[in-house]
Amino acid sequence: MTVLYGRALAAVLGRVAATRAATGERFPLFAEPDTGRWTTTGRGSWTGGFWAGLLWLRARHTGAAYDRDAARDVTERLTDWVVADTATRGLVFWYGTALGDERAGRLRERAARACLEAYDPELGLVPWGSAFGGPRLLARVDGVPGMVPLLATVDAEAAESHLGTHLRLCCGEGGFRPASRFDAGAGWSAYAEPPPGWSRGRAWLLLAVAGAAGRADMPGLIPERLIPLADEDRPDGPVDTSAAAITAWALLKLGRREQAEAVLGELVRVHLTDDGRLLDGCYDLGEGVAVRHEVVWGTFFLACVLAAMTGLIDPREV
Known part of the structure; x- marks a missing residue:
C-alpha cells in the first residue's frame, strides 16, 4: 500500500506544479472535471491557505528552493x-x-x-x-x-x-x-x-x-458512507470527495488509521485520476456551482493523508 500511496502522492503534487503554472499569481478554487481548467480568485478567499499548504507540502517533497520560494510567496500574499x-x-x-x-x-x-x-x-x-x-x-x-x-x-x-x-x-x-x-x-x-x-x-x-x-x-460526526453525499437529504445528488478527504485526515489525526485507510483507498481507487486530480468534490450544491469538481481543499487534505501514510509528514504537524 505504501507504494500505491507514494505514486498517488507524486501524482497529486505533480498536479500542484501544473496548477501553479496554469494559475500564476492567482489562487485556484475549483477545476472542471473534463478539462482541468481552474476557476481562480485574486486574494484567495477562505481557501487560500490550502493552496499555500499544498505548495509547502510540495516543497517538502522535492526539497527544491524553487518550490520553497513559491510557497513563501503565496503565504505572504x-x-x-x-x-x-x-x-x-x-x-x-x-x-x-x-x-x-x-x-x-x-x-x-x-x-x-x-x-x-x-x-x-x-x-x-x-x-x-x-x-x-x-x-x-x-x-x-x-x-x-x-x-x-x-x-x-x-x-x-x-x-x-x-x-x-x-x-x-x-x-x-x-x-x-x-x-x-x-x-x-x-x-x-x-x-x-x-x-x-x-x-x-x-x-x-x-x-x-x-x-x-x-x-x-x-x-x-463520523459518516456511515466512505464518500458522503454532498447533501444527505438529497440521496439522488452528487457525492463530495472533499468531505471524505477532510474526514480521512481527521480520523488519521485521531489515531483511527484503519478507518482513515478505508476512506483513502476509495478516494484513490475511484476518484483520483492518473494525473493527480481528485474529482467529485462539491463547492456549492445549493447554488449548483462546481458540484463534481476538483476543489483545492479536497486536494490539500488528500495530499496530507498520503504524505502521512508515506512518512513525509507527521499528522501532528497539521
Whole structure:
C-alpha cells in the first residue's frame, strides 16, 4: 500500500506544479472535471491557505528552493486576511502555515493574536464575522477547524471555549445543525445556511475535534458512507470527495488509521485520476456551482493523508 500511496502522492503534487503554472499569481478554487481548467480568485478567499499548504507540502517533497520560494510567496500574499473579520482565518492561517518556515510561523502568530482579539468571551467563540456578508454573529462549523489550534497557540482557554461552544450548538437536541445565529434578545437559534445535511458540516467539526488536545467526543460526526453525499437529504445528488478527504485526515489525526485507510483507498481507487486530480468534490450544491469538481481543499487534505501514510509528514504537524 505504501507504494500505491507514494505514486498517488507524486501524482497529486505533480498536479500542484501544473496548477501553479496554469494559475500564476492567482489562487485556484475549483477545476472542471473534463478539462482541468481552474476557476481562480485574486486574494484567495477562505481557501487560500490550502493552496499555500499544498505548495509547502510540495516543497517538502522535492526539497527544491524553487518550490520553497513559491510557497513563501503565496503565504505572504495571505497577509491581508490577518485583519479580515472572519472565523475562516483559522482555515487560512493554520493550514497555510503549518508546514511552512519561520516567516510563515511569524505570520501565523500575528493571525492568532488577531483572532484572539476577535474572541467574544460572552458568546464563548470567535464569531463567523462580516467578511463574506450576511449576519456577523453566527456560529458555523467551517469557522472551527484551524481556528482551534490557531487560538491554542496564544490562549488555550479561548480555543477550548470556541470548540466547546460550537459542539454544543451543532450537536445539541434536534439534530445536527451546521450554523446558528445569535440574537441579543432571543439567544442562539438555528440558521438556514448551510443546510443540516451539508456534507462538510460533520467533517469540519470532526477535524476540529481531532485538532484539539485531549478531545475525544465525536457525537455522530463520523459518516456511515466512505464518500458522503454532498447533501444527505438529497440521496439522488452528487457525492463530495472533499468531505471524505477532510474526514480521512481527521480520523488519521485521531489515531483511527484503519478507518482513515478505508476512506483513502476509495478516494484513490475511484476518484483520483492518473494525473493527480481528485474529482467529485462539491463547492456549492445549493447554488449548483462546481458540484463534481476538483476543489483545492479536497486536494490539500488528500495530499496530507498520503504524505502521512508515506512518512513525509507527521499528522501532528497539521
